[in-house]
Amino acid sequence: MTTEERVREAAVRLFAERGFHGTGIRDLAQAAGLSSATLYHYMGTKEDLLVEIMRTSLTELIGKAEQITGDETDRLVSLVKMHVRAHAEKPRETAVVDGEMRALTGERREEIVALRDRYERFWQDAIDDGVKARKLKVADPSVARLALLEMCSGVSRWYSPAGPVNLSDLTIQYAAMALGMLGAAR
């Protein structure tokens, strides 16, 4: 593993555990096994590091969402399973993406927000199409999207691979709950 990767892993872990503002440069350096000066040989600013973590994670999610095809219900189920799996397998990365956006400033913030909006568009489209096709029944599609995304993203806040819950089962459970809450025809 390269030093850059070690820095990145340390940052992901600490940002997730203590938050961006709760993590100091010296904490980061120690976790990566470097001095704080050497740290700057492998990264830009602390905010650069955060942006890069978020960009990588969001770009990966978007890439996976783009590959999803099928009818309205299939797409929604695939989105949920993919999202839940990602949040369970990489809880720290996704928790940082979901929770530290407010730490970004200026243009970087806009860039990351745009990526997030682009990703959430897949969800909105899947829900809207499902409603149009009368396969889903929701009072307000936008509210449904927000509620569904919060539910699925929340996985990163509690899931532990060491816990009793099998990951494949988990994605299936979430897909079933998603269909239920969206009033899918049974």
Place this chain on the structure above:
Amino acid sequence: MTTEERVREAAVRLFAERGFHGTGIRDLAQAAGLSSATLYHYMGTKEDLLVEIMRTSLTELIGKAEQITGDETDRLVSLVKMHVRAHAEKPRETAVVDGEMRALTGERREEIVALRDRYERFWQDAIDDGVKARKLKVADPSVARLALLEMCSGVSRWYSPAGPVNLSDLTIQYAAMALGMLGAAR
């Protein structure tokens, strides 16, 4: 409005917007219209302030949860409506409770975590009872509780009273989605 209340309101707003570690004593003082020295006349440490905000908010939620009665499904619906309403009416307080727990240290953390656990117990009991009574159908009641709570708490992350969504409608929508995702008999 007393000065203490002004300090508290400023703290809630800034903690919610920038996070605990992202909010400085001087930011707090300026928002409350005081000098940083005077601020300490009205509060203990910064962490004291955070603990008090969380304790008040959680105690209020628990108080409301205790008043809920009815059969299994009724209790669940009432919990969802109460929770969503609270998170929509006081999005900043609840966002602080949900998002800044990691900023607490030592015993204060344990105290607040205990309050949260006590509140979530109401949800677990309602779900478990519903499953026992065969009015709900979920694969794993604990996973269902976590998913449901994340969904409902997420309201504080996006709801705006100035937005197009009526609050009473919102609580009804969420109750319907909750019943759907838990496989309630229709």
Place this chain on the structure above:
DNA sequence: CCCCTTCGATCGATCGATCGATCGGGCCTG
């Protein structure tokens, strides 16, 4: 009524510590 004391409220100045970031130089390897 007037002076003197008391006290809550307030603030400018400042504390030691830590923040994010930088610099010059040492060490090792090719």
Place this chain on the structure above:
DNA sequence: CAGGCCCGATCGATCGATCGATCGAAGGGG
């Protein structure tokens, strides 16, 4: 001996918190 890698030392800024001093209002004795 040139260049990538690394770090001790240090920068100015800001952190959370505290200090002594000052203000005006309230109260009580003469």
